[in-house]
Every structure is written in structure tokens, then in C-alpha cells.
Amino acid sequence: MKSGRGSALLSSPKHEPVEVRGGAVQQPAGGVAVDIRGLRKSYNGVPVLRGVDLHIDAGEIMVIVGGSGEGKSVLLRHIAGLETPDAGSIHLDSMDLRDYLALPPGKKPFRLSMVFQSAALLNSMTVAENVSLRLREYHTRPPREIARIVATCLEQVDMSGTEHKLPGDLSGGMRKRVAIARALAVEPQIILYDEPTADLDPILTEQIGELVKRIQETRGTTQVIVAHNLQLATHIGTHIAVLHDGVIVDYVPAKELSRSPNAHTQEFIRAANLNL
Numbered sequence: 001m002k003s004g005r006g007s008a009l010l011s012s013p014k015h016e017p018v019e020v021r022g023g024a025v026q027q028p029a030g031g032v033a034v035d036i037r038g039l040r041k042s043y044n045g046v047p048v049l050r051g052v053d054l055h056i057d058a059g060e061i062m063v064i065v066g067g068s069g070e071g072k073s074v075l076l077r078h079i080a081g082l083e084t085p086d087a088g089s090i091h092l093d094s095m096d097l098r099d100y101l102a103l104p105p106g107k108k109p110f111r112l113s114m115v116f117q118s119a120a121l122l123n124s125m126t127v128a129e130n131v132s133l134r135l136r137e138y139h140t141r142p143p144r145e146i147a148r149i150v151a152t153c154l155e156q157v158d159m160s161g162t163e164h165k166l167p168g169d170l171s172g173g174m175r176k177r178v179a180i181a182r183a184l185a186v187e188p189q190i191i192l193y194d195e196p197t198a199d200l201d202p203i204l205t206e207q208i209g210e211l212v213k214r215i216q217e218t219r220g221t222t223q224v225i226v227a228h229n230l231q232l233a234t235h236i237g238t239h240i241a242v243l244h245d246g247v248i249v250d251y252v253p254a255k256e257l258s259r260s261p262n263a264h265t266q267e268f269i270r271a272a273n274l275n276l
């Protein structure tokens with residue numbers, strides 16, 4: 001691990017309680033499994049998802065790859081509960097997603113965060129206000145504790161001291177990291193990332209990849225990542241799922257992607273290498 005900034009929460013052994021700034025101890029949130037069965041979705045009569053089956057173990061890093069327009073963002077939005085499927089089911093930790101969504105925030109047995117493709121920060125709010133948005137909505141923590149959590153989460157993404165900046169003052173990579181800090185602030189058991197490294201240079205891409213791995217190691221969070229970058233996918237992923245023609249056509253341990261016998265996967269790898 002790189003020393004200095006960001007190490008306060010992250011250098012503890014796997015899933016142990018971790019000390020944060022000021023001596024407080026946070027219990028790691030752990031992760032929950034995601035089970036997707038027969039998921040179908042059409043828009044204006046055009047099918048996008050044609051029966052997606054995918055199981056994601058608690059605490060794993062699942063990377064979903066596929067060509068542009070194959071439905072990766074649509075699939076992620078379904079897991080986040082932002083879209084209603086035409087058919088099929090999604091279970092989080094054996095709980096039907098519809099039941100989970102029906103519960104008020106304070107009654108949900110676990111939390112889910114999403115990092116959107118565009119970072120989606122609110123431009124009129126400071127970094128601190130963006131990161132603490134959901135925490136403030138819950139009305140369960142005093143302002144001082146919220147400020148401490150914000151500082152800790154910003155530290156984790158190497159953005160300490162940016163609390164009072166506005167998103168417009170930040171670079172694209174910094175905004176993406178603030179979006180990840182915002183996702184971390186509610187101590188989620190699942191984080192969904194839509195193209196977290198799109199538009200980032202190779203060094204920032206590597207940093208985000210390392211951050212995702214550290215979140216897995218220190219918090220045990222289940223993480224689902226849509227990514228085009230196959231090098232990153234094989235480096236950080238536990239499994240890789242390939243979405244094509246509305247279904248998962250291949251599912252492999254990340255390190256074995258290049259050995260997959262699937263013709264579409266091989267074509268995808270070949271095309272990705274051409275783009276290097």
C-alpha cells in the first residue's frame with residue numbers, strides 16, 4: 001500500500017474493525033450476495049435484456065464487460081432498483097429487491113451505493129455536501145460525526161482537504177473519486193460502478209483499481225463494475241461476465257479470461273487489444 005494519505009482506514013487486516021481518524025472504531029460493513037434470474041427488459045418493444053442470469057457472491061468483485069449498447073448500464077440500473085424489469089428477479093442477500101426497495105432507509109438491512117458513469121455530483125453543492133448527502137437525509141448522525149465520516153471517505157480516495165471545493169473546480173478524475181467517496185459514506189454492503197475509469201488516464205485508472213481492491217480487502221463489500229478496460233478487469237476482478245445479445249454469454253474467473261473458449265469473448269479480447 002502506498003503510505004501516508006488514505007491509509008488510516010485501509011491498512012487493517014481483512015474485515016477486522018478499523019480505527020478511523022479521531023480514534024473512533026467503525027465495524028466493517030461486509031458484503032451481500034446478488035442473484036439475478038431470467039431478467040428481461042425491453043424499451044419501446046426493443047429487447048435489451050433477454051434473460052440475464054448472474055450470481056454474485058458476497059464480497060466479490062464482479063466485472064461486467066460487453067460492447068457499447070449491449071445493456072450493461074441497464075443491467076446495473078436494475079440491480080440498483082432504478083429500473084423495473086419486465087420479467088425475472090433480483091435478490092440481494094436472499095431478499096427480493098422489490099421488498100428491499102419498499103423499506104424506508106432506516107429499516108433496510110443493508111445499504112447499496114452506485115457510482116454513475118458521469119459521476120453525477122450536484123454542482124451547486126460542495127464536495128462535503130455531496131459526499132454527505134445520503135447521511136444527512138437519514139437524520140441519524142450529528143453534524144460532527146458526519147464531518148468525520150466525510151473526511152475519512154475523502155482520505156480513502158486521496159481527496160483530503162477538498163471539502164469546501166465545488167465539483168466545477170475539480171478535474172474529471174477528481175470528480176470520479178469524490179463520487180466514490182460519496183458511495184462509501186453510507187458504508188454500503190454493495191457498490192455498483194458504471195465505468196469508473198472511463199476518461200481517466202492510466203495512472204488514475206490504476207489508482208481506482210487499487211481502491212476497489214482495498215475496499216474489498218478492508219470492508220468485504222460486494223462490488224459490481226461495468227468496465228471496458230479488460231486489463232483492469234482481469235487485474236481486480238474476481239469473476240468476469242460478458243454481456244452480449246441481452247444475455248450473459250460467458251462467465252469466468254477473471255484471471256482465466258484469456259483462456260476462455262467462448263468465441264465472442266475471444267473476439268472481444270482481440271478487439272480490445274487492437275485498441276491498446
Ligand SMILES: Nc1ncnc2c1ncn2[C@@H]1O[C@H](COP(=O)(O)OP(=O)(O)OP(=O)(O)O)[C@@H](O)[C@H]1O
Nearest residue numbers: 043044048066067068069070071072073074075117
Ligand atoms: N430509458 C431508456 N429508454 C429507451 N432505451 C433505453 C433506455 N435505457 C437504455 N436504453 C437502450 O438500451 C440499450 C442499452 O443501453 P445501455 O446504456 O445499457 O448500454 P451500455 O452497454 O451501457 O453501453 P455503453 O458501453 O455505451 O455505456 C441501448 O440501445 C439504449 O438506447
Ligand SMILES: [Mg+2]
Nearest residue numbers: 072073117194
Ligand atoms: Mg453504459
